[in-house]
Amino acid sequence: MILSIEELSITGRDRTLVDNVSLAVREGEFMALVGQSGSGKSLLSQAIGQLLPPNLHASGRMMFDGSNLLDRKPKEMRALRGSRISYIFQDYQGAFTPFRSIGAHFDEYQKVHGEKSAAVRRSKAAEALESVGLEAKLLRRYPFQLSGGQLQRASIATALMLSPRLLIADEVTTALDSVSGHRVLELLARKQAETGCAILFITHDWRHVRRYANRLSVMKEGRIVESGGKHRILDHPQHDYTRQLIAAAPILSRSLNSGLEEDKA
Amino acid sequence: MTPRTIVLRLSGAPKSKKHGWQAIAGALFVLLVLAASAYTFLYLKHDPTLTDLRGRLHGASASHPLGTDHLGRDVLTRLLLGGGQTIGYSLLALGAALVIGIPLGLIAGYRRGWVDRLFMRIADGFLAFPDTIVAIVLSGLLGAGIGNLVLAIIIVKWVSYARLVRSTVLAESQKDYIRIARTNGLSDARIMTKHLLPHIAGHVLVLASLDIGKIILLISSLSYIGLGAQPPTPEWGAMLNDSRPYFQSRPELMVYPGLAIVSVVLIANMLGDYLRDRFDVKKEVQP
Numbered sequence: 278m279i280l281s282i283e284e285l286s287i288t289g290r291d292r293t294l295v296d297n298v299s300l301a302v303r304e305g306e307f308m309a310l311v312g313q314s315g316s317g318k319s320l321l322s323q324a325i326g327q328l329l330p331p332n333l334h335a336s337g338r339m340m341f342d343g344s345n346l347l348d349r350k351p352k353e354m355r356a357l358r359g360s361r362i363s364y365i366f367q368d369y370q371g372a373f374t375p376f377r378s379i380g381a382h383f384d385e386y387q388k389v390h391g392e393k394s395a396a397v398r399r400s401k402a403a404e405a406l407e408s409v410g411l412e413a414k415l416l417r418r419y420p421f422q423l424s425g426g427q428l429q430r431a432s433i434a435t436a437l438m439l440s441p442r443l444l445i446a447d448e449v450t451t452a453l454d455s456v457s458g459h460r461v462l463e464l465l466a467r468k469q470a471e472t473g474c475a476i477l478f479i480t481h482d483w484r485h486v487r488r489y490a491n492r493l494s495v496m497k498e499g500r501i502v503e504s505g506g507k508h509r510i511l512d513h514p515q516h517d518y519t520r521q522l523i524a525a526a527p528i529l530s531r532s533l534n535s536g537l538e539e540d541k542a
Numbered sequence: 543m544t545p546r547t548i549v550l551r552l553s554g555a556p557k558s559k560k561h562g563w564q565a566i567a568g569a570l571f572v573l574l575v576l577a578a579s580a581y582t583f584l585y586l587k588h589d590p591t592l593t594d595l596r597g598r599l600h601g602a603s604a605s606h607p608l609g610t611d612h613l614g615r616d617v618l619t620r621l622l623l624g625g626g627q628t629i630g631y632s633l634l635a636l637g638a639a640l641v642i643g644i645p646l647g648l649i650a651g652y653r654r655g656w657v658d659r660l661f662m663r664i665a666d667g668f669l670a671f672p673d674t675i676v677a678i679v680l681s682g683l684l685g686a687g688i689g690n691l692v693l694a695i696i697i698v699k700w701v702s703y704a705r706l707v708r709s710t711v712l713a714e715s716q717k718d719y720i721r722i723a724r725t726n727g728l729s730d731a732r733i734m735t736k737h738l739l740p741h742i743a744g745h746v747l748v749l750a751s752l753d754i755g756k757i758i759l760l761i762s763s764l765s766y767i768g769l770g771a772q773p774p775t776p777e778w779g780a781m782l783n784d785s786r787p788y789f790q791s792r793p794e795l796m797v798y799p800g801l802a803i804v805s806v807v808l809i810a811n812m813l814g815d816y817l818r819d820r821f822d823v824k825k826e827v828q829p
Binding site: 326328331332355356357358359360363364366368371372373374375376377385386389390432435436 | 654655718720721722724732736741
């Protein structure tokens, strides 16, 4: 059990946005958190890194490595973020500061996490880029000189560079077309097999869930309505809402129908 | 402005032809002023306060290229040294306003919440006073002098920089690259200095270069009414005032410092306009 969230609530000034959620991520697993937009899944992921906006308050317990994340001081959380817990987001276009080169980002992240030698930082950065299938010469480029797919890979490389124990992927495939989306997830799954990090995968796309996840939780209006193994939930959903979601998922069982036949009929 | 254009423009890519002459003329004038100041600072050995009552109000001659004033002092010497005074103090005031305004704006915009509200209410308070009034009140309380005048200008001017920086930072810090910098464990101070500060440099540069002309005018005009540089310090505004009684007989005594003020302010504004177009900053940056 690498991360176990127990009775976490996130409250704003006058309403509860995440209500008494409990969730566990096991070592090295691909855990999917599924839900509609606005169900509180992104807030939950932000709460893990103490990244909530200042007007929201989290209560409950979040055990990571045997201690409660909510009790940690901001400085300890800073040391944790990026090295033990990493994030990747949907918007890969804006993932890098526009006027700094890609290499400057890699260098800086290693520096703040205590890597003193510049030569080591350089070689690690090149290694990280190569491990996601990009050339090391991209380190000298600026973000606008890279394509969207390259940026997405580079941001995955930064997230995985310091071998985190937990990777939080927040809607990473939403802005990508389905081929690129699968490519990114395949890359993630491959890196997971190499490094053994756990992935908390936040999505509303059932196709990706069906293909990559080990376990999943379904979230609705700030509560978790159902969680369990992938096969159990997909084949035998217990909760009405899960059934609705699955029924609403676009499933391409046959080849893509243009609707021409139906028009004629 | 998209990030892409910043990088392109900073790396000196395509220049717009339209403003080429403006830039060249501006650069030449700036060089001229700088050269004159450097010459004055390094080589000029004449005493600007050396009075010669037998040689009062002389016209141009070989020993006094621009003539002498009502106390027989060399006008060219005073003009050159006065330039150092006026421009130097303007830059000092501007620099101090930047040093106060930029960090406050950064912190307010990045932290938000009560810090932001507190700083901005203070800024609103300062903004409520017209600059001339502050200068007059401060001179009244602390005595007239160039130091107090500079202080008054700082008090008035830092607010606009704090507000400009804050508004840019408010918009930028919502963007994903700042969020990702945070999720990668960077400290707030590092994010502010390394990831946000370079972003606002262009905006601040434009506002500052548009402001410098105003500050020069303010220092000159307040010196003219006797609140700034005190005699016998050579200062353009004070020189204007000194030569006022002789306007009928020797108008050029007023024309020289007046022309100096006008041309320097003009150059500063031209440079500011050029930078604004070049950095593609929105109209709201205009002071």
